[in-house]
Amino acid sequence: MAYRPLSEQEAVEYVRKLPDLFDRDAALTSREIGDGNLNLVFHIRDERADKSVIVKQALPYARVVGESWPLTLDRSRIESEALRIQQKLAPGLVPLVYHYDSELALTVMEDLSDHVIMRQGLIAGNRYPLFAKHIGRFMAHTLFFTSDLGCDPFEKKALVGKFINPELCKITEDLVFTDPYEDAPTNNFNPLIRREVEAIWNHAELKREIAHLKYGFLTKAEALLHGDLHTGSIFVTETSTKVIDPEFAYYGPIGFDIGAVIANLLLNFAAQSGLQSDPDQRKEYRKYLLETVENVWEEFISQFVQLWHRQAKERSAHVDGFWQEYVVNLLADSAGYAGCKMLRRVIGLAGVADLNSIQDDAARADAERLALAIGQALILERRSLKGSTDISDLACRVTAEFGQEAVL
């Protein structure tokens, strides 16, 4: 069938024909629940059997904040193939893919309506005690087994070719690594923080460090990344974590995925001054967020290193002491990418609800300034970090410099 965007009714007819999903005569309901900017998302449900699926269809364009540009349907292939690989390597941590249709750029997958988007959960002040363990496992296994350390060298190179993803990488290259650091028309920031933003535009050392990090994003084909691993791409409950939307997947630097998780926890941390008015509760929640940052790194790195020792196929991986130096470099990379992702969410085109849901402009500006300061410190100090507690110490120190309560 040639590509065309489906209607709700067509989506129902489409899934009805697939084997093993619904009874042939099931009474199916269909509801389009996507935001309509990038994809159509149909929620299709058989009330009687209490069964449901998601049908996600890529649209041939992206519409973000008033801009419109064509966007490859190939991202649908990338997403469905990445989900299948992630499911194999980290079972239970991504939605199951039931069916993929390359013509229609459409994937039928597990319905996760019983979960909430983690960003919303954090904004609501909820805690997810298993999140760090789950996301640590997800990253350790998907990144290790697609890297030169844990993947057959022929298979790794074939995967690099399969996940060449220029259009979606270009979005990251522009919106994460370039536009926010100059006076670009795509930027979109609170006028009250113009002075701080201009200081960044004029910070020569910071811009050099970001140029190095961008060069790493462009050139370091280390592992198959999720590529957009912020808290809006993660569904959670208290006991379950599901990573969704890997349409930005490509071979890139491992620290970019880790940095995305850390950055989005720290963005919520910075937003707390506007989200939570009770100082004790704010302090407690910030403590929870920093412990989560530490636990994410610790869970990731302990599993990654364990896989390294037990399952690394690459002979040079077993050279004495190599893994320790690798871990130090990876922590620095992760912190640097976390910093870029914090800065761009404050200055650049796409903000985050953690900050944007703070209604009062001045209160939002305070939170944004803290996010900018933590982001910059992560970039500039990344090579001196020895462990994940150094990241929380850095966040506490910068927060104290803003006259806010010490949090640990």
Add this chain to the structure above:
Amino acid sequence: MAYRPLSEQEAVEYVRKLPDLFDRDAALTSREIGDGNLNLVFHIRDERADKSVIVKQALPYARVVGESWPLTLDRSRIESEALRIQQKLAPGLVPLVYHYDSELALTVMEDLSDHVIMRQGLIAGNRYPLFAKHIGRFMAHTLFFTSDLGCDPFEKKALVGKFINPELCKITEDLVFTDPYEDAPTNNFNPLIRREVEAIWNHAELKREIAHLKYGFLTKAEALLHGDLHTGSIFVTETSTKVIDPEFAYYGPIGFDIGAVIANLLLNFAAQSGLQSDPDQRKEYRKYLLETVENVWEEFISQFVQLWHRQAKERSAHVDGFWQEYVVNLLADSAGYAGCKMLRRVIGLAGVADLNSIQDDAARADAERLALAIGQALILERRSLKGSTDISDLACRVTAEFGQEAVL
């Protein structure tokens, strides 16, 4: 036509049918001049018209020092496509490609019989005053314009996919970066230097540094490399330089090509104690070799930086001070890869004629020890190098430690 290795006569008939090469009734002679290990190489000549071409056909196996393994015919595609890109970016510095046949894995190209293989020229003590300028231009232009700095981001990623070259990369991964640093069955070294080789196998810091360099070879997709840029892949006359045989081409670290050139000049430098018995002439020729090392880097980097300033499309390339830090990192990378390539030529499977043509075992061992010492110093000291004279200073210092004459 389905693949089969051509005979001399079939090669003649093949080129006769191609348009614009020879007269239809030309009296063509055909001579197979390859070493028969990897490729058939036919020299086809029309005496009367004084015209000739080379027909190079890949064989579906490689036979190296008694071992035999199948090897992809796809390397013929890689080679012909790389030659065409190099010809476009560095006109006149590679053989012209007249015709490529994917079925037969065969390329018809310019005959360079009036040139000599540079390694042989250096062993004979000849000088090539334009070589540094030529190879500097070749590397600056081919590497810059295929990198993220000088290439359209979509085109760069498409080229990465086109030049995925797992089989030939595996040869480098094993023979340059792994086998020489442990007691591997592929190694092939002079029994008189066993003590020095075992010291390398037990040198923890050196092995860690080589592991980092290997990881860079595996992951840093910086530019379309030649991939095997030693002096046996370069044809020269006093006025002309032609780079041949890019079948190892892939997207890798820029320093790997630069390091290959430097390493092979320094291997000849080390071999001089066995090649040249007159101390004054030896000193003079070593001086020439070290000046050439310096000039190769200076020619390369001045042109590369000039292209950077004038033609870099990547916006982050123009961040103040980024290029200077990039250049320092690139020199370190180049020295590190040069060191690996020196060590592997002494310890590993494939030696070089510069050393192997020294008949006396003890004299050859002396030269090999010097090559090992320079190679190790390049790897271990690479991060403190400030410019190319630091490389010659390093070579002189190590040579003096061996009790040989100071050379500069």
